[in-house]
Amino acid sequence: MSSVQTKADKAREVLNEQTLKMVHWHFSDKTGSPFWLEKKAELKFDPLTEVKSFEDLKKFPLFEDDWLRGGPVRRWVPQGLAGKPVYVFETGGTTGVPKSRAVVEDHWTDYELFSHTLPEKYFPKGANWLMLGPSGPRRLRLAVEHLAQYRGGICFCIDLDPRWVVKLIKKGWMEHLEAYKQHCVDQAVTVLTANHDVKCMFATPKLLESLGEALEEKGTSLPEMGITGIFSGGTEFTPQWTRYAVEELLGGPPEEGGVYMTPTYGNTLMGLACSKPVTAEDNYKISYYAPQPRAVTEVVDMDDHTQVVGYGETGRVKLYTLTDEFFVPGFLERDEGEREAPYDTYPWDGVSGVRPYHKLASGTTVGVY
Incomplete structure:
Protein backbone atom coordinates (compact mmCIF):
# COMPACT_ATOMS: atom_id res chain seq x y z
CA MET A 1 0.00 0.00 0.00
CA SER A 2 1.37 3.43 -0.93
CA SER A 3 2.25 5.94 1.78
CA VAL A 4 -0.41 8.31 0.37
CA GLN A 5 -3.05 5.57 0.69
CA HIS A 26 -24.42 20.10 17.99
CA PHE A 27 -27.35 17.82 18.85
CA SER A 28 -26.86 17.41 22.62
CA ASP A 29 -29.13 19.54 24.79
CA LYS A 30 -26.23 20.88 26.85
CA THR A 31 -23.97 22.01 24.02
CA GLY A 32 -26.07 22.32 20.84
CA SER A 33 -27.31 25.53 19.25
CA PRO A 34 -31.01 26.46 19.36
CA PHE A 35 -31.15 26.08 15.57
CA TRP A 36 -29.95 22.46 15.43
CA LEU A 37 -31.83 21.38 18.56
CA GLU A 38 -35.04 22.65 16.97
CA LYS A 39 -34.13 21.08 13.62
CA LYS A 40 -33.54 17.71 15.33
CA ALA A 41 -37.29 17.38 15.96
CA GLU A 42 -37.95 17.64 12.19
CA LEU A 43 -35.42 14.98 11.16
CA LYS A 44 -36.57 11.49 10.23
CA PHE A 45 -33.71 9.93 12.21
CA ASP A 46 -31.84 10.50 15.48
CA PRO A 47 -28.38 11.96 14.73
CA LEU A 48 -27.12 10.97 18.19
CA THR A 49 -27.62 7.24 17.54
CA GLU A 50 -27.67 6.94 13.75
CA VAL A 51 -24.60 8.93 12.68
CA LYS A 52 -21.55 6.70 13.10
CA SER A 53 -19.27 7.98 10.30
CA PHE A 54 -18.82 10.80 7.81
CA GLU A 55 -20.85 8.85 5.19
CA ASP A 56 -23.84 8.99 7.54
CA LEU A 57 -24.05 12.78 7.07
CA LYS A 58 -25.82 11.96 3.79
CA LYS A 59 -28.87 11.13 5.95
CA PHE A 60 -29.32 14.86 6.56
CA PRO A 61 -31.20 17.02 4.07
CA LEU A 62 -29.01 19.55 2.27
CA PHE A 63 -28.10 22.66 4.25
CA GLU A 64 -30.00 25.68 2.89
CA ASP A 65 -28.11 28.94 2.87
CA ASP A 66 -31.42 30.81 3.15
CA TRP A 67 -31.47 29.62 6.78
CA LEU A 68 -28.65 32.14 7.32
CA ARG A 69 -30.67 35.09 6.01
CA GLY A 70 -32.04 37.04 8.94
CA GLY A 71 -32.00 36.39 12.66
CA PRO A 72 -31.92 36.05 15.46
CA VAL A 73 -28.28 35.23 14.80
CA ARG A 74 -27.83 33.85 18.33
CA ARG A 75 -29.82 30.76 17.39
CA TRP A 76 -26.61 29.59 15.67
CA VAL A 77 -24.41 29.96 18.77
CA PRO A 78 -23.89 26.57 20.48
CA GLN A 79 -24.80 26.55 24.18
CA GLY A 80 -21.42 24.96 24.82
CA LEU A 81 -19.85 28.31 23.83
CA ALA A 82 -22.21 30.50 25.87
CA GLY A 83 -20.62 33.62 27.33
CA LYS A 84 -17.85 33.91 24.73
CA PRO A 85 -17.68 37.04 22.56
CA VAL A 86 -19.35 36.46 19.18
CA TYR A 87 -18.54 37.98 15.79
CA VAL A 88 -21.06 38.11 12.98
CA PHE A 89 -19.76 37.90 9.42
CA GLU A 90 -21.84 38.50 6.31
CA THR A 91 -21.55 37.02 2.87
CA GLY A 92 -23.18 38.25 -0.33
CA GLY A 93 -25.93 40.71 0.48
CA THR A 94 -26.02 42.48 -2.86
CA THR A 95 -29.78 41.98 -2.92
CA GLY A 96 -32.09 41.44 0.03
CA VAL A 97 -30.98 40.23 3.44
CA PRO A 98 -27.36 39.00 3.49
CA LYS A 99 -26.40 35.60 4.87
CA SER A 100 -24.76 35.94 8.25
CA ARG A 101 -22.66 33.51 10.25
CA ALA A 102 -21.96 33.76 13.98
CA VAL A 103 -18.29 33.09 14.75
CA VAL A 104 -16.29 32.90 17.98
CA GLU A 105 -12.76 31.83 17.05
CA ASP A 106 -13.10 29.74 13.86
CA HIS A 107 -11.58 32.45 11.67
CA TRP A 108 -8.52 32.56 13.93
CA THR A 109 -8.11 28.78 13.91
CA ASP A 110 -8.57 28.52 10.13
CA TYR A 111 -5.91 31.11 9.42
CA GLU A 112 -3.48 29.76 12.01
CA LEU A 113 -3.70 26.37 10.26
CA PHE A 114 -3.21 28.12 6.92
CA SER A 115 -0.23 30.00 8.35
CA HIS A 116 1.64 26.71 8.83
CA THR A 117 1.39 26.01 5.08
CA LEU A 118 3.17 29.24 4.07
CA PRO A 119 6.87 28.97 3.14
CA GLU A 120 8.78 31.18 5.57
CA LYS A 121 11.33 32.16 2.94
CA TYR A 122 8.65 34.18 1.14
CA PHE A 123 6.29 34.89 4.07
CA PRO A 124 8.86 35.79 6.73
CA LYS A 125 7.77 35.83 10.38
CA GLY A 126 7.47 39.40 11.66
CA ALA A 127 6.76 40.82 8.18
CA ASN A 128 4.01 43.40 7.77
CA TRP A 129 1.02 42.66 5.54
CA LEU A 130 -1.29 44.56 3.18
CA MET A 131 -4.93 43.48 3.02
CA LEU A 132 -6.17 44.47 -0.46
CA GLY A 133 -9.66 43.01 -0.24
CA PRO A 134 -13.16 43.61 1.13
CA SER A 135 -13.68 45.47 4.39
CA GLY A 136 -16.83 45.91 6.51
CA PRO A 137 -18.70 42.88 7.89
CA ARG A 138 -16.46 40.41 6.06
CA ARG A 139 -14.63 37.55 7.74
CA LEU A 140 -11.67 37.87 5.35
CA ARG A 141 -10.60 41.28 6.58
CA LEU A 142 -10.30 40.25 10.26
CA ALA A 143 -8.89 36.85 9.32
CA VAL A 144 -6.02 38.31 7.26
CA GLU A 145 -5.27 40.76 10.06
CA HIS A 146 -5.15 37.85 12.53
CA LEU A 147 -2.87 35.93 10.13
CA ALA A 148 -0.45 38.89 10.06
CA GLN A 149 -0.52 39.22 13.85
CA TYR A 150 -0.18 35.45 14.38
CA ARG A 151 2.98 35.58 12.28
CA GLY A 152 4.30 38.55 14.27
CA GLY A 153 3.49 41.32 11.81
CA ILE A 154 1.13 44.28 11.47
CA CYS A 155 -1.65 44.41 8.88
CA PHE A 156 -2.43 47.49 6.80
CA CYS A 157 -6.00 47.49 5.44
CA ILE A 158 -7.89 49.49 2.84
CA ASP A 159 -11.57 50.52 2.57
CA LEU A 160 -13.45 48.42 0.01
CA ASP A 161 -17.21 47.90 -0.14
CA PRO A 162 -17.91 44.97 -2.52
CA ARG A 163 -21.66 45.66 -2.42
CA TRP A 164 -21.10 49.07 -3.99
CA VAL A 165 -18.99 47.44 -6.70
CA VAL A 166 -21.79 44.99 -7.57
CA LYS A 167 -24.34 47.84 -7.68
CA LEU A 168 -22.12 49.76 -10.10
CA ILE A 169 -21.84 46.70 -12.36
CA LYS A 170 -25.59 46.10 -12.31
CA LYS A 171 -26.28 49.73 -13.20
CA GLY A 172 -23.71 49.57 -15.99
CA TRP A 173 -21.76 52.49 -14.49
CA MET A 174 -18.41 51.25 -15.78
CA GLU A 175 -16.73 54.64 -15.47
CA HIS A 176 -17.69 54.76 -11.78
CA LEU A 177 -16.57 51.15 -11.35
CA GLU A 178 -13.16 51.97 -12.81
CA ALA A 179 -12.89 55.03 -10.55
CA TYR A 180 -13.79 52.99 -7.45
CA LYS A 181 -11.28 50.28 -8.35
CA GLN A 182 -8.65 53.00 -8.80
CA HIS A 183 -9.62 54.45 -5.40
CA CYS A 184 -8.94 51.05 -3.80
CA VAL A 185 -5.68 50.51 -5.65
CA ASP A 186 -4.52 54.06 -4.78
CA GLN A 187 -4.92 53.22 -1.09
CA ALA A 188 -2.71 50.15 -1.57
CA VAL A 189 -0.07 52.11 -3.50
CA THR A 190 -0.02 54.68 -0.69
CA VAL A 191 0.66 51.99 1.91
CA LEU A 192 3.38 50.35 -0.19
CA THR A 193 5.17 53.63 -0.89
CA ALA A 194 4.99 54.95 2.70
CA ASN A 195 8.01 53.03 4.00
CA HIS A 196 5.99 50.56 6.12
CA ASP A 197 8.17 47.58 5.16
CA VAL A 198 5.27 45.48 3.83
CA LYS A 199 6.49 42.12 2.50
CA CYS A 200 3.30 40.01 2.36
CA MET A 201 -0.21 40.66 1.11
CA PHE A 202 -3.66 39.37 0.36
CA ALA A 203 -5.33 40.53 -2.87
CA THR A 204 -8.11 39.33 -5.13
CA PRO A 205 -6.84 38.50 -8.65
CA LYS A 206 -8.46 41.55 -10.27
CA LEU A 207 -7.07 43.94 -7.66
CA LEU A 208 -3.62 42.35 -7.77
CA GLU A 209 -3.55 42.89 -11.52
CA SER A 210 -4.66 46.53 -11.15
CA LEU A 211 -2.07 47.11 -8.42
CA GLY A 212 0.66 45.67 -10.66
CA GLU A 213 -0.39 47.99 -13.49
CA ALA A 214 -0.53 51.03 -11.17
CA LEU A 215 2.99 50.32 -9.91
CA GLU A 216 4.23 49.83 -13.48
CA GLU A 217 2.92 53.30 -14.35
CA LYS A 218 5.06 54.62 -11.50
CA GLY A 219 8.09 52.81 -12.94
CA THR A 220 8.18 50.11 -10.29
CA SER A 221 6.73 46.66 -9.58
CA LEU A 222 5.57 44.38 -6.76
CA PRO A 223 8.99 42.70 -6.42
CA GLU A 224 10.72 46.12 -6.41
CA MET A 225 8.35 47.31 -3.67
CA GLY A 226 9.65 44.46 -1.51
CA ILE A 227 6.67 42.08 -1.78
CA THR A 228 7.80 38.45 -1.45
CA GLY A 229 4.61 36.56 -0.51
CA ILE A 230 1.09 36.91 -1.91
CA PHE A 231 -1.97 34.95 -0.90
CA SER A 232 -4.92 35.40 -3.21
CA GLY A 233 -8.33 33.93 -3.76
CA GLY A 234 -11.44 34.09 -5.90
CA THR A 235 -13.14 32.40 -8.84
CA GLU A 236 -11.04 34.52 -11.22
CA PHE A 237 -8.02 32.42 -10.25
CA THR A 238 -7.58 30.45 -13.48
CA PRO A 239 -4.44 28.78 -14.89
CA GLN A 240 -4.38 31.44 -17.65
CA TRP A 241 -4.52 34.28 -15.14
CA THR A 242 -1.91 32.61 -12.93
CA ARG A 243 0.48 32.28 -15.86
CA TYR A 244 -0.01 35.99 -16.65
CA ALA A 245 0.50 37.00 -13.00
CA VAL A 246 3.65 34.92 -12.55
CA GLU A 247 5.23 35.89 -15.87
CA GLU A 248 4.13 39.55 -16.14
CA LEU A 249 3.46 40.86 -12.62
CA LEU A 250 5.85 38.86 -10.45
CA GLY A 251 8.94 38.52 -12.63
CA GLY A 252 8.73 34.74 -13.08
CA PRO A 253 8.49 31.80 -10.67
CA PRO A 254 9.57 32.40 -7.03
CA GLU A 255 13.15 31.21 -7.57
CA GLU A 256 13.54 33.84 -10.33
CA GLY A 257 11.28 36.77 -9.41
CA GLY A 258 11.49 36.30 -5.64
CA VAL A 259 7.69 36.39 -5.16
CA TYR A 260 5.67 33.35 -4.09
CA MET A 261 1.94 33.41 -4.81
CA THR A 262 -0.47 30.86 -3.39
CA PRO A 263 -4.11 30.58 -4.50
CA THR A 264 -6.81 29.70 -1.97
CA TYR A 265 -10.47 28.74 -2.19
CA GLY A 266 -12.71 29.64 0.68
CA ASN A 267 -15.85 31.24 1.99
CA THR A 268 -17.59 32.31 5.17
CA LEU A 269 -19.15 28.86 5.63
CA MET A 270 -16.10 26.66 5.16
CA GLY A 271 -12.96 28.58 5.93
CA LEU A 272 -9.93 28.24 3.71
CA ALA A 273 -8.82 25.50 1.32
CA CYS A 274 -5.12 25.51 0.44
CA SER A 275 -3.72 24.74 -2.98
CA LYS A 276 -1.11 22.31 -4.15
CA PRO A 277 1.94 24.38 -5.27
CA VAL A 278 1.21 25.79 -8.73
CA THR A 279 3.96 25.30 -11.32
CA ALA A 280 4.59 25.98 -14.99
CA GLU A 281 5.47 22.26 -15.45
CA ASP A 282 1.90 21.42 -14.44
CA ASN A 283 0.46 24.11 -16.77
CA TYR A 284 -0.42 26.28 -13.77
CA LYS A 285 -3.16 23.85 -12.75
CA ILE A 286 -4.79 24.83 -9.45
CA SER A 287 -5.98 22.09 -7.08
CA TYR A 288 -7.58 22.96 -3.74
CA TYR A 289 -7.72 20.83 -0.61
CA ALA A 290 -10.13 21.65 2.24
CA PRO A 291 -8.84 21.89 5.83
CA GLN A 292 -9.95 18.39 6.90
CA PRO A 293 -11.32 17.37 9.33
CA ARG A 294 -12.73 20.86 10.07
CA ALA A 295 -14.20 21.13 6.58
CA VAL A 296 -14.60 18.78 3.63
CA THR A 297 -15.23 19.33 -0.07
CA GLU A 298 -16.59 16.64 -2.38
CA VAL A 299 -17.12 16.79 -6.13
CA VAL A 300 -20.56 15.26 -6.64
CA ASP A 301 -22.74 14.19 -9.54
CA MET A 302 -24.67 17.15 -11.04
CA ASP A 303 -27.97 15.28 -10.63
CA ASP A 304 -27.30 13.27 -7.45
CA HIS A 305 -25.42 15.03 -4.68
CA THR A 306 -25.07 11.79 -2.68
CA GLN A 307 -22.73 10.34 -5.35
CA VAL A 308 -19.11 11.44 -5.69
CA VAL A 309 -17.80 11.53 -9.28
CA GLY A 310 -14.67 9.61 -10.38
CA TYR A 311 -11.17 11.14 -10.20
CA GLY A 312 -10.68 13.65 -13.01
CA GLU A 313 -14.42 13.85 -13.65
CA THR A 314 -16.49 17.03 -13.44
CA GLY A 315 -19.13 17.64 -10.77
CA ARG A 316 -20.57 20.21 -8.43
CA VAL A 317 -18.69 21.19 -5.27
CA LYS A 318 -20.36 20.01 -2.06
CA LEU A 319 -19.22 21.41 1.24
CA TYR A 320 -19.30 20.19 4.83
CA THR A 321 -18.27 22.20 7.92
CA LEU A 322 -17.53 20.30 11.13
CA THR A 323 -16.37 22.66 13.88
CA ASP A 324 -17.79 23.18 17.35
CA GLU A 325 -19.01 26.63 16.22
CA PHE A 326 -20.70 25.66 12.98
CA PHE A 327 -22.19 22.49 11.51
CA VAL A 328 -22.98 22.10 7.79
CA PRO A 329 -23.89 18.49 6.91
CA GLY A 330 -23.73 19.05 3.16
CA PHE A 331 -24.21 22.23 1.12
CA LEU A 332 -24.12 22.57 -2.68
CA GLU A 333 -21.74 25.37 -3.64
CA ARG A 334 -22.25 27.69 -6.60
CA ASP A 335 -19.13 26.12 -8.10
CA GLU A 336 -18.17 23.13 -10.18
CA GLY A 337 -14.80 21.52 -10.84
CA GLU A 338 -12.87 18.26 -11.27
CA ARG A 339 -12.23 15.73 -8.51
CA GLU A 340 -8.54 15.45 -7.59
CA ALA A 341 -6.84 12.50 -5.88
CA PRO A 342 -5.27 12.76 -2.40
CA TYR A 343 -1.56 13.50 -2.27
CA ASP A 344 1.17 13.48 0.35
CA THR A 345 0.58 16.90 1.97
CA TYR A 346 -3.22 16.68 1.83
CA PRO A 347 -4.14 12.97 1.88
CA TRP A 348 -7.80 13.43 0.96
CA ASP A 349 -9.80 14.43 -2.13
CA GLY A 350 -9.32 17.85 -3.67
CA VAL A 351 -10.97 19.89 -6.44
CA SER A 352 -9.39 21.61 -9.45
CA GLY A 353 -10.65 23.91 -12.20
CA VAL A 354 -13.09 25.63 -9.83
CA ARG A 355 -15.51 27.86 -11.75
CA PRO A 356 -19.10 29.09 -11.36
CA TYR A 357 -21.64 26.24 -11.63
CA HIS A 358 -22.72 26.27 -15.29
CA LYS A 359 -26.47 26.38 -14.52
CA LEU A 360 -26.01 29.47 -12.34
CA ALA A 361 -23.01 31.11 -14.02
CA SER A 362 -24.92 33.61 -16.17
CA GLY A 363 -26.67 35.03 -13.11
CA THR A 364 -23.53 35.46 -11.00
CA THR A 365 -22.02 38.92 -10.60
CA VAL A 366 -18.41 38.48 -9.56
CA GLY A 367 -17.47 42.12 -8.83
CA VAL A 368 -14.00 42.62 -7.37
CA TYR A 369 -13.43 38.95 -6.65
Missing part, protein backbone atom coordinates in the same frame (compact mmCIF):
# COMPACT_ATOMS: atom_id res chain seq x y z
CA THR A 6 -1.97 4.86 4.28
CA LYS A 7 -2.22 8.57 5.08
CA ALA A 8 -5.60 8.77 3.31
CA ASP A 9 -6.95 5.87 5.40
CA LYS A 10 -5.75 7.56 8.59
CA ALA A 11 -7.28 10.90 7.48
CA ARG A 12 -10.61 9.11 6.94
CA GLU A 13 -10.47 7.70 10.49
CA VAL A 14 -9.81 11.18 11.86
CA LEU A 15 -12.71 12.56 9.80
CA ASN A 16 -15.07 9.88 11.12
CA GLU A 17 -14.04 10.72 14.69
CA GLN A 18 -14.54 14.45 14.08
CA THR A 19 -17.98 13.79 12.53
CA LEU A 20 -19.12 11.77 15.53
CA LYS A 21 -17.79 14.34 17.99
CA MET A 22 -19.38 17.30 16.18
CA VAL A 23 -22.78 15.62 15.72
CA HIS A 24 -22.89 14.88 19.44
CA TRP A 25 -21.83 18.44 20.25
